[in-house]
Every structure is written in C-alpha cells, then in structure tokens.
Amino acid sequence: MSEGDEQSGWQLTESDPGVFTELLKSLGVPLVVDDLYSLDPASLAELQPVHAxxxxxxxxxxxxxxxxxxxxxxxxxxxxHQVVNNACATLAVMNAIGNIPGLPMGAQLTDLINFTTGMDAQTRGMVLTSSDWLREAHNALSPPSAISLDGLGLPKTSEDAYHFIVYMPYMSCVYEFDGLKHSPINHGAYSESGEGWVAKAREVIEARIATYPAGALEFSLLALHEDPLPILQAQLAELQAAGMQSEAADLVVRLSTENSKRERWAFENSLRRHNYVGLVHALLVALAKSGRLEAATENAKKTMRERVERSKEKGDNNMDET
Incomplete structure (x- = not known):
C-alpha cells in the first residue's frame, strides 16, 4: 500500500462471510454471505435464492x-470503478447490491446510490470512496493499526494482492463487475429454466478457476443470498401450529446451525475489533521481568532477517494491495 493509499483511509478487508454479512447489516441490507466450497447444485440448494x-x-x-x-x-x-486501493471488497458489494431490483437498504445507502444516478463509473467510484460513513462501515472490522513499522528499514514490498469481483444476473445475462475494468463484462444470456443464471455463472467461474495451476488455493468464492433465518422461523411456526413435530424437528436443527454460525461470526468480529496493544505490552513486560526479553528480541530480529533474505531470493515484485 502506498502512502497515498494510507491517507485514503481504506483498510484491508478479509474474505470472510462474517465480515461481509456485518457490512451488509451496517448498510441496512437484509442479505447474508456464505463461503462456497463447491458450485454443485446440492451445495447451493440451501442458499437459494442466490443473488450474486x-x-x-x-x-x-x-x-x-x-x-x-x-x-x-x-x-x-x-x-x-475502484479509485483507491483496499476498497475492492466494499466496491464489489456495492456493484452487486446496486443491481438487485427492489432490494431494501438503509436510508444513507439509498441516498448515496440515488445521488450517483447518471454518473459515469469513474465519478461514481470517486463519490463512493469519498463517503465517510461508507469508509467507516468498511473499516469497522479491520484490525486496529496502532503499531507502525516505519523506520525499521524493511523492504518496500507488499504481500500478494488479492481482488474481489462479482458475478450476477442482469437483464437475462450473466455479468462480471470488476472495479478495475473500464466496463462491466457480459458473459452472455442464460436459460430461465433449471438453475437459471447460476448454471451459466458456474461455467464462467469454473473456466476461470481452470486457468490456475492444479491444486492452487489462490482464490475463494462467496455467495450473496437471502437471509434464511426469517424463512426458517416462519416455516417452523407453521409446522408447530399444525402439529407436525417430526418435520419441525428438522427445521429446529437447521435453525440451531444458522444461529450457531451467527454467534461464531459475532465472536470472530469482536476479536477483529479488539486492540491487542495492551496484551502485547503486558507480554513484553512479563518477558522483561523474567529476563527473556533480550533473547526473544534477538530471535525475532534473526527471523525477520531470514524472511527478508528469502523474499529477496524469490525476487518478489513490488505490488500494491487492491
């Protein structure tokens, strides 16, 4: 990340369903995000309807x-367009939810989207990334950056950069929205029968994954879909009222699984928000009192030198985060 990107205030975002779902909640959007490990129909069945x-x-x-x-x-x-680094997660979300007809959303988001109507992609991207409240929502689940590594003489290279894009249906075609491209990409029409747009999107995504080396883990896939909790709760109430206890028991299990997942997301997000500087300070004090701080410091320096040398040997390229 360059100095200019640090000044932009947009921080890195994890590819985590809990992070994306919390972001959508803060935007007033009643959708959730889940990890996908397969695009087969069975894996997608319980997530329908999938929007993107x-x-x-x-x-x-x-x-x-x-x-x-x-x-x-x-x-x-x-x-x-994505006009600043590190904003690609929220830009991907915006490019998705901005193309879902009739989607409920918070008042601030509604006003922001309406304000950008008629703008070209570059100007719209500038307006979005200039929005203080949207940036704050994006940064809310980024780890506090209270420790600076400036002045340590570390090489001016960054980690591998990763980028978020979106595949979704629009006007009977599957579109790809990539904020670093000059226009959306139309991947062609899809059949309304069967799985609909998902079948076409599967072909496009699998073709893209096939371009990676066998066994590569340099990508991940998330599904943006309806929140199943209200539907499951309504179905459970109907079955219980009808005295269908066996069928209701199955829904109780599914509801328990969903609620457990939300509790895990909430716990993980609380860890992301936590500032660990106090803990680190306490550990350093404990090491100093036990006489082990100097040895730990030298060992850390040695480890860092080895990492820098390995990085130089691999010839890592300078690359900004996207």
Whole structure:
C-alpha cells in the first residue's frame, strides 16, 4: 500500500462471510454471505435464492481484454470503478447490491446510490470512496493499526494482492463487475429454466478457476443470498401450529446451525475489533521481568532477517494491495 493509499483511509478487508454479512447489516441490507466450497447444485440448494457470487483471486495485473465475455460500455445499471486501493471488497458489494431490483437498504445507502444516478463509473467510484460513513462501515472490522513499522528499514514490498469481483444476473445475462475494468463484462444470456443464471455463472467461474495451476488455493468464492433465518422461523411456526413435530424437528436443527454460525461470526468480529496493544505490552513486560526479553528480541530480529533474505531470493515484485 502506498502512502497515498494510507491517507485514503481504506483498510484491508478479509474474505470472510462474517465480515461481509456485518457490512451488509451496517448498510441496512437484509442479505447474508456464505463461503462456497463447491458450485454443485446440492451445495447451493440451501442458499437459494442466490443473488450474486463474490470471487476473490490473486491479482497479477489487468489485461486490456477480458478473459471471457465482452465489455458492455453501454451497461445501464450500477457500476463503479475502484479509485483507491483496499476498497475492492466494499466496491464489489456495492456493484452487486446496486443491481438487485427492489432490494431494501438503509436510508444513507439509498441516498448515496440515488445521488450517483447518471454518473459515469469513474465519478461514481470517486463519490463512493469519498463517503465517510461508507469508509467507516468498511473499516469497522479491520484490525486496529496502532503499531507502525516505519523506520525499521524493511523492504518496500507488499504481500500478494488479492481482488474481489462479482458475478450476477442482469437483464437475462450473466455479468462480471470488476472495479478495475473500464466496463462491466457480459458473459452472455442464460436459460430461465433449471438453475437459471447460476448454471451459466458456474461455467464462467469454473473456466476461470481452470486457468490456475492444479491444486492452487489462490482464490475463494462467496455467495450473496437471502437471509434464511426469517424463512426458517416462519416455516417452523407453521409446522408447530399444525402439529407436525417430526418435520419441525428438522427445521429446529437447521435453525440451531444458522444461529450457531451467527454467534461464531459475532465472536470472530469482536476479536477483529479488539486492540491487542495492551496484551502485547503486558507480554513484553512479563518477558522483561523474567529476563527473556533480550533473547526473544534477538530471535525475532534473526527471523525477520531470514524472511527478508528469502523474499529477496524469490525476487518478489513490488505490488500494491487492491
């Protein structure tokens, strides 16, 4: 991340369903996000209706031509460019929810989207990333950055950069929204029968994954879908009222699983918000009192030197975070 990007105030975001779901909640959007480990129909069945797939991949530079599909410079929907680093997660979410007809959303988000109506993608991206409240919502689950590594003489290289994009249906076609591309990419029409747009999106995503080496783990996939809790709770109430206890028991299990997942997300998000500087300070004090701080410091320096040397040997490239 360059100095200019630090000044922009947008922090890195994890590819985690709990983080994305919390972001959607803060935007007043009643959708949730789940990890996907397979695109087969059985894996997607309990997530329906799925509104979009959020794809995370290792960014190695943009080609002027799309890997598949065709640019649609006249796209009539919502599309914003990513104009600052580290904002790609929220930009991907915005490009998705901005193209879901009739989606409920909070008043601030509604006003922001309405304000950008008619703007070109570059201007819209500038407006979004200039929004203080949207940036604060994005940063809410980023770890506190209270420790600076400036002045330590570390090499000015960054970790591998990863980038979020979206695949979703729009006007009977599957579109790809990549904030680093000049226009949305149209991957063609899909059949309304069977799985609908998901079948077409599966082909596109699997073709993209096939370009990675066998066994590569440089990507992940998330599903943006309806929150199942209200539906499951309503179904459970109906079954219990009808005295169908056996069927109700199955729903109780599913509800328990969903609630456990939300509790885990809440716990993990609380850890992300926590500032561990106090804990680190206490550990350093304890090491000093026990006479082990100097040895631990030298060992840490040695480990860092070894990491720097390995990085130099691999010839890591300078790369900004996206």
């Amino acid at each position: 797939f959020i794809f995370l991949f290792k960014w190695v530079g943009s080609s002027s031509e799309p890997a598949g599909g065709n640019y649609d410079p006249d796209f009539p929907g919502f599309f914003a």
